[in-house]
Every structure is written in structure tokens, then in C-alpha cells.
């Protein structure tokens with residue numbers, strides 16, 4: 001894994017620093033016909049970056065060196081809100097972004113994050129690789145961005161805290177929690193009685209460290225790779241929503257690629273997504289022991305009172321109205337009745 005990681009660092013030349021790294025990136029750029037940037041918000045050690053690096057290597061090889069994609073991991077090009085603007089303008093050509101954050105541009109893209117909607121991964125992939133995902137990708141296409149077919153896994157999200165474990169909804173009363181910048185996230189944690197603040201992931205570690213917020217929520221793979229266990233004490237296995245990353249391309253940059261090159265790029269990133277899904281699932285299943293050894297205290301809350309709190313606050317009814325009957329029916333086709 002070391003060599004992959006190191007190559008990833010070199011690809012992100014600017015932040016890696018050093019003339020050698022810069023020289024390599026520049027020479028590569030001159031040789032290729034299409035030199036595109038791919039930005040994401042996750043550490044190099046997260047499966048997303050490991051799988052993406054392997055895909056980028058294959059794309060270069062299979063395109064005969066015509067397509068070279070440089071990965072900028074870990075918010076190197078800015079926080080999500082900022083990079084979303086960059087991929088819209090074309091300054092960045094590829095970007096993986098949570099559908100929930102993308103919903104600031106494409107409202108229906110947050111629908112998979114509805115609280116406690118998907119009961120298991122089988123439902124998730126049936127929906128996201130099926131009609132629900134297709135509906136979302138069509139909406140994304142209308143915004144001038146392209147979403148590749150296979151969404152990447154972020155995972156089921158868990159609540160962490162530096163002050164107290166979250167066992168029942170009462171523990172969320174006034175709880176200062178960071179949520180990603182997204183109306184659905186804010187609405188859901190308000191409905192649960194918490195005090196959510198929208199903060200980009202690039203600022204989360206420091207917001208927790210300086211206690212601007214008490215807690216946050218993320219899948220275990222991120223709590224581990226972003227070292228959030230250093231600044232959090234408790235983790236409540238709420239599985240309160242499933243979140244994934246759309247692999248987005250700037251529409252004009254995508255259209256500039258001749259069809260055969262589009263196919264090489266799409267095939268390799270879609271295959272990488274399937275591998276990443278396996279990796280993340282394995283991590284999320286296996287990381288409890290490791291995180292516990294790093295000092296995290298786990299608890300397993302009963303999800304039912306949380307679901308009831310959302311229902312009583314009108315959360316499901318409100319969002320059903322916002323998405324409209326067609327999109328809601330596509331969600332319930334896979335999850336069963338929600339409200």
C-alpha cells in the first residue's frame with residue numbers, strides 16, 4: 001500500500017511540495033492529451049483513494065497515455081462547497097461528492113439520506129444501481145454535471161461525541177453536532193432535537209478539537225482514516241442514514257473526451273466503485289475493535305425511538321412533500337413504506 005499512497009501524494013504535487021514531485025507532474029501533463037484533475041475530501045488511506053489511484057493508473061495505460069488524471073485528495077483543492085463550484089466552472093474536471101451535499105444544486109440527490117430508510121446494503125445497491133439512482137443521475141445531468149453509473153460507498157453513519165454517549169433521542173437535546181453542509185442533514189438533526197451546524201469536512205477535525213462542536217456523525221471508515229478518534233470519545237452505532245459519493249464530471253470536460261476514452265474512464269471508475277464498496281463494507285464491519293483500542297467507547301442504541309422522534313416531528317411528511325410523490329415512490333419501492 002505504501003507505493004500507492006506515495007504515488008497519490010506525488011499526484012497531488014502542490015501539497016506534497018518539493019521540486020521532484022512538481023517535475024514529475026509537469027512532465028506527465030505535457031505528454032497527455034487530456035490532463036484532468038480529480039478532487040475529493042478523504043484521506044489517502046481511505047479505500048476511495050486507493051481504488052481511485054488504481055483506476056487512474058489503468059486509465060492512463062488503457063488510453064495509451066492520452067488521459068492522465070491527477071488525484072487531489074483530502075480537500076487539497078478546498079472544502080466540498082468550494083470544489084463543487086470548481087467542478088461546475090470546469091477548473092476541476094472530476095469530483096466525488098455526497099449526494100446530500102450535491103442537493104444544494106440538485107435537490108433530489110439527498111433522497112437516499114432520509115433517516116433510517118434503507119434497512120440493509122442489499123436495499124441500498126438495488127435502489128442506487130436501479131431506478132432510484134437512475135432518477136437522481138438524470139436530475140444531475142440537467143445541472144450540467146455528469147454522474148457515472150456506480151455510486152461509491154460512504155457507508156451507514158454513526159454519531160460520535162466528546163461529551164456523552166447518545167443512547168436515546170433525549171441525549172441529542174441541544175447537542176452541538178457538526179453536520180455536512182446540506183438542508184437534509186440540518187433538518188434531520190433539528191427534528192431529533194439537536195443543535196446542528198453545517199461545516200465542510202475540511203474543517204471537522206479542528207472544529208472537534210477546539211470544541212466548537214461536541215460531536216459529528218460519519219461511517220467508521222472515516223472516523224478511523226481521518227483520525228477523528230483522536231478528538232472524540234464516544235461512538236453510538238445509530239446507522240441513522242446511508243450515504244454515498246457520486247463520481248461527478250464537469251459536463252464540458254466530459255464531452256471533450258472522444259467516446260472511446262469516455263468508455264475507458266467510465267468503465268475503470270465504475271469498477272473501482274464496486275471494489276471500494278467491498279473495501280468500505282469490510283472496514284465498517286471490522287473497525288470497531290481497532291477504534292475501541294484507540295480509546296473509543298461504543299454503544300448500540302435502539303433505533304426505534306429515533307425513528308419515532310423523526311416521525312413525530314413531521315420529518316418524513318415534510319421531505320415527502322419536498323421531493324414530490326414520484327421520487328418518494330421510487331425510494332419506497334426499495335425501502336418499503338417510510339412515513
Ligand code: X2X
Pocket residue numbers: 041097098154180200201217218219222243
Ligand atoms: O463530510 C462528511 O462528513 C463526509 C466525509 O462523510 C462526506 O463527504 C459527506
